[in-house]
Amino acid sequence: MTVTDGGFDGFYEDMRMNIKSLALGAALGLGAAGAAHAATFTAFDLQPTSTVSLFSPETFSLEYDTTGWASIDSATLYLTLGDDGDRLPEAAVSYVSGNGSASVFLTTPISTFTGYSLGSVLDLVALGGTSLTGTVFGVGDFLYGGATLVLEYTPEFTPIPEASELWMLAAGLLAVGGIAVKRRSLGQV
Template sequence: MRKNLGALFLTAAVAHAGAAAADTIVYYAETGSGGARQDVDVTLVSPSTRNISIAYDSSLWASINSATLTMLLGDDGGDGPNEFADVAAIEGVDPMVNPEQVVGAATKDYWAIDVSDKLLPPNHLTPLMFTLQAVSGDFDYRNAVLTVDFTPVPEPATTALLGSGLLVAGLALRRRAS
């Protein structure tokens, strides 16, 4: 009886450890209209905007721990020191992101925006879409990356391992009772 219970707890612990491990995946901006890649330098001049989308596969995760949209901007070395960009909308909702000042030809400025509440649950095919707006000056948009830290959907093998352990324990207890 003790051996059977020990086997049951060991099986449950292994299955739980396999199912609870967090994982991280990175998605990059897609190719834009007209074949222009969105992960290389694209110059934006005020007051222009650029719609950007990032496709993601939500069928991989059971739950999201965090999701961050990171964008890289760089000064093109042209106009004066007060060049600003803003993320005007994410999925049609104003995220109230403060404008980012883009300064210095050799510097790189990042946004890191929490978008956990903007991602859709599994089996939805809508990409994360947002609008980058040049508020003043001109600058280079370099890339956008979506990083998702998630708890994966349990693997069938893990579930089978737990189920077989419970079945063996149940059979052993039933045999013992009779």
């Protein structure tokens, strides 16, 4: 192979660009490895089926622990309700409080037990909070079977490179070292 003047310079310029690309790819890969993924936490307050009415309300408390959470992305409250079999229409009213705020929800039970979504209660839960409490009562009487709180949160994280990415980084460093040795043996600095 005949190398014309400047041929090695072009070769090394290509190698420098490849090394820069490899280093950038390794840095991006290491950063992506530490990215946090959303997780779900569910709190249950299941109770034996009870009959609830305006004069015999049922209370619930849903406990959660936000230690290690970076944020709470969504919070949905469900009540398990059902018609007690009589022919009267019933409506359930739920009073829920947490994080210094309160909300009142209205829903209508149906003939079989169903987990009714009361919608978002994100304004009632917060990092550092520990519980969401509520009372279920209604017009008429109906069956109540418990409450469920579903929280989607982002965990706190510390980027930890995975083994495959460390191998890529090591290979890149070896390539850089090999090029330096090759350049030194050719008399280039």
